[in-house]
Amino acid sequence: MSEANLDRSAGRIRPRRLRSTPAMRRLVAQTRLHPAELIWPLFVREGADGPRPVTSMPGVEQHSLDSLVTAAREAVSAGVGGLMLFGVPQQRDATGTGADDPDGILNVALATVREAVGDDTLVMADLCLDEFTDHGHCGVLTTGPRGETVVDNDATLERYAAMALAQADAGAHVLGLSGMMDGQVGVVRDALDAHGRSDVVVLAYAAKYASGYYGPFRDAVESTLQGDRSTYQQDPANAAESLREVRLDMEQGADMVMVKPALPYLDILAKVADVAAQAGVPTAAYQVSGEYAQIEAAAERGWIDRDRVVLESLTAIRRAGAGSVLTYYALEVARRLNG
Structure with a gap:
């Protein structure tokens, strides 16, 4: 090709034309954020008389029941898609008995929020024992x-089944199975179905890694963990086992699957989203406490x-394949998107 033809070709092909103005960039944007795609993790502390700041997560609070309801109603007004509730109990024991106690803080919080917001947003429950055990596992x-x-x-699976029924009875629309025990999805699904609760959605933390990004979260739930969870959460060095976990969870009846953490694992998220989409199962991702704190x-x-950076990080997570994102920025970003 002659230099003249090269010059003419360069003049015709100008990708920058599609980036020329904010209106043009909006028109051709391939990935968009919407409040309905955002899920807001919220902490409720037993015995609290008002919100308490979480030191390692500026802007995040441990709520009282009253302030939790206020936050939930604000989220509904902003169009936030869901609320993932975590309990912070005053008493803990070896088997986490507070987790399935109807009067335990998380179950009381679920019932209180569900009564306040009804079906205007999704009320979601973290289904794991770590907040309720004295050893933190x-x-x-x-x-x-x-x-x-x-x-x-297997002993843990029995506790998860009991938790699932307690959380469903409390009013949770969605149960977030985050414990990474083998077979947890099937056991919980069977327990729900056997007790007439086939309406409750199971969100499987299918690819949850043993990550250093969880530190501030453990501050938020006042974790008592000694050691780590590397024997049951996934190895950050591995990718193939994530897809195996996802397939197993879907076979056991998971309605949704999730990757956690999000931004450091976008490669995993993209692969998981592709596998899940082939089965018609939605994929979520959790922008975890360490990502927020950074x-x-x-x-x-x-x-x-x-x-x-907040918007850029969430856009990256959505671009990689997450249909919904758990993020501590959910309310703030929903309000920004609403203008």
Whole structure:
């Protein structure tokens, strides 16, 4: 091709024309954020008389029941798609008995919020024992073959089934199975169906990694964990097992699947979303506490444009394949999107 033809070709093909103005960029945008795609994680603390700030997560609070209801109604007004509730009990024990106690803080909170908002948004429950056990693990402990302490997978499943029924009775639309026990989806689905609660949605944390990004969350729930959860949460070095976990959870009846954390695992998210889409199952992702805290810390130091990075990070998660995103920015971003 002659230099003249090259010059003419360069003049005809100008991708920058589609980036020329804000209106043009809006018109051709392939990924959009909407309040209905956002799920707001909320913490409720037993005995609290008002909201208490979480030190490592500026802007995030442990709620009292009253302030939780206020937050839930604000979320409904902003069009937020769902509320994921986590309980912070005053008393904990080895098997997490507060988790399935109808008078336990999480179940009381679920009932209170469901009464306040009805079906105007989704009321979602974290189904895991870690907030309720005195050892901080996601299941019941036992002694392994070499005398070591391990999480008893099958004994834990019995506790999850009891939790599922308690949370469904309290009014949860969606149960978020986050414990990463083998077989948890099938056991919970069977328990719900056997008790006439086939209406309750199971959201499986299908690809939940043993991550260092959870630190601030453990501050928020006042975790008592000693050690780590590497024997049941996934290895950050591995990708193939994520797809295996997703397929197993879908086979067991998961209505939705999730990847956690989100931004450091966008490659996993993209693969999971593709596999789930082939089965017609929606994919969610959790922008976890460490992701949130990094943005806040860098913004506080003036190193990044906070508002811009918040939207950019959520857009990246959606672009990778998440149909919905759990994010501590849910209310703030919903209000921004509403103008």
